[in-house]
Amino acid sequence: MNPKTPADPFTPGARLLPRSGWIALAVATLVLAAVPFANLAFSEGSPLHISSFVVALLGKFMCYAVAALALDLVWGYTGILSLGHGLFFALGGYAMGMYLMRAIGHDGVYQSDLPDFMVFLNWQAYPWYWSFTEYFAYAAALALLVPGLLAFVFGFFAFRSRIKGVYFSIITQALTFAAMLLFFRNNTGFGGNNGFTDFKRILGFTITLPGTKAALYLVTLAVLVGSLLVGRAITQSKLGRVLTGIRDAESRLMFVGYDPLWFKLFIWTFSAVLCGVAGALYVPQVGIINPGEMSPANSIEMVIWVATGGRGTLIGPIIGAGVVNFLKTIFTSAFPDFWLYLLGLIFVLVTLFLPQGIVGLARKLYAARKRPAQPAPLVAKEAA
Numbered sequence: 001m002n003p004k005t006p007a008d009p010f011t012p013g014a015r016l017l018p019r020s021g022w023i024a025l026a027v028a029t030l031v032l033a034a035v036p037f038a039n040l041a042f043s044e045g046s047p048l049h050i051s052s053f054v055v056a057l058l059g060k061f062m063c064y065a066v067a068a069l070a071l072d073l074v075w076g077y078t079g080i081l082s083l084g085h086g087l088f089f090a091l092g093g094y095a096m097g098m099y100l101m102r103a104i105g106h107d108g109v110y111q112s113d114l115p116d117f118m119v120f121l122n123w124q125a126y127p128w129y130w131s132f133t134e135y136f137a138y139a140a141a142l143a144l145l146v147p148g149l150l151a152f153v154f155g156f157f158a159f160r161s162r163i164k165g166v167y168f169s170i171i172t173q174a175l176t177f178a179a180m181l182l183f184f185r186n187n188t189g190f191g192g193n194n195g196f197t198d199f200k201r202i203l204g205f206t207i208t209l210p211g212t213k214a215a216l217y218l219v220t221l222a223v224l225v226g227s228l229l230v231g232r233a234i235t236q237s238k239l240g241r242v243l244t245g246i247r248d249a250e251s252r253l254m255f256v257g258y259d260p261l262w263f264k265l266f267i268w269t270f271s272a273v274l275c276g277v278a279g280a281l282y283v284p285q286v287g288i289i290n291p292g293e294m295s296p297a298n299s300i301e302m303v304i305w306v307a308t309g310g311r312g313t314l315i316g317p318i319i320g321a322g323v324v325n326f327l328k329t330i331f332t333s334a335f336p337d338f339w340l341y342l343l344g345l346i347f348v349l350v351t352l353f354l355p356q357g358i359v360g361l362a363r364k365l366y367a368a369r370k371r372p373a374q375p376a377p378l379v380a381k382e383a384a
Contacts, residue, residue, distance in 0.1 A: 066224050067089050069224075069231055071306050074271045076316075079250075080264065082299070084173055084176035085299050089282070091150070091276055092275065092278065095276070095280060096139055097195070099139030100200075103199070121186060127189045147273055177294075177296050195288060197288040197290075198287075216285050246264060305324050308320035308323060323358070
């Protein structure tokens with residue numbers, strides 16, 4: 001190829017999006033940013049009004065998109081398939097939920113300093129691990145540190161032991177299942193089956209007010225855009241090339257002198273922290289967190305988001321999370337008992353017909369549009 005010819009923007013190592021793609025992404029970001037203002041500025045009778053339900057729904061989708069992007073960094077770029085990322089998402093949510101439960105104050109049913117579920121269980125005081133959770137900054141730090149520390153410790157021993165492939169995936173699934181069973185117990189102090197709900201305030205603002213919901217929505221959008229840019233910076237750097245080297249030929253990478261342990265541990269821990277941030281933003285917008293978020297099925301669903309959008313692309317998981325959850329919202333409203341069948345069908349169809357996901361299909365269409373037309377074959381002149 002002529003070195004002066006611009007490379008196909010969808011080839012590995014090239015820029016994330018073509019110029020038209022960046023323009024489309026900027027337009028989509030502006031449209032999403034305008035959603036809460038359409039909710040606040042226009043009354044319900046106006047055709048430009050967007051309901052609070054839609055604002056909360058889109059905010060939830062963006063939290064899922066951040067989690068999907070985090071999973072793509074470890075699976076799509078590093079080749080580490082995790083079936084336990086729902087655990088990191090839920091831990092971030094529980095950390096923020098602890099602050100929100102403390103913020104209820106005496107507005108609960110029992111009008112006590114303790115949450116209602118602790119009063120019901122006849123607890124007399126908060127357990128030690130609830131200390132300082134009445135402070136937002138501390139709870140926000142927990143949402144980062146708890147998933148990050150757990151991922152670092154787990155990853156260190158797993159990667160040092162060179163556990164990989166399906167064995168690593170099974171262990172991550174077992175970890176999240178064990179955590180789910182632990183959080184289901186009432187004596188752990190996390191609300192048991194019901195978890196945390198009925199939140200009242202965040203940072204002193206009533207959590208149900210449209211203005212508060214709009215602020216949470218915009219913060220989530222900013223985190224999503226920031227996560228995309230940070231992910232792009234990582235994957236386009238030398239670190240990103242090492243990560244893809246681990247994915248494609250780890251033994252060769254070790255042969256030339258790299259130790260994969262610390263590279264895998266960094267991206268694994270960073271991905272867990274990003275999931276914790278997504279979970280912390282998810283809880284005040286959805287209004288509930290319970291052990292069901294740690295279900296292995298939720299972690300598997302994250303994998304389906306990434307596969308549907310296109311793993312190893314950053315943009316793909318965001319698209320996949322939005323598409324799959326939009327279908328889930330529509331389908332569970334009409335046919336709630338059949339959603340899991342449709343989800344399984346989506347994964348089978350994507351695996352068979354779209355192995356590179358939605359973004360892979362876009363790549364093919366882009367390449368076909370840019371491919372120069374073949375010149376017509378020359379026809380030899382007939383002899384006179």
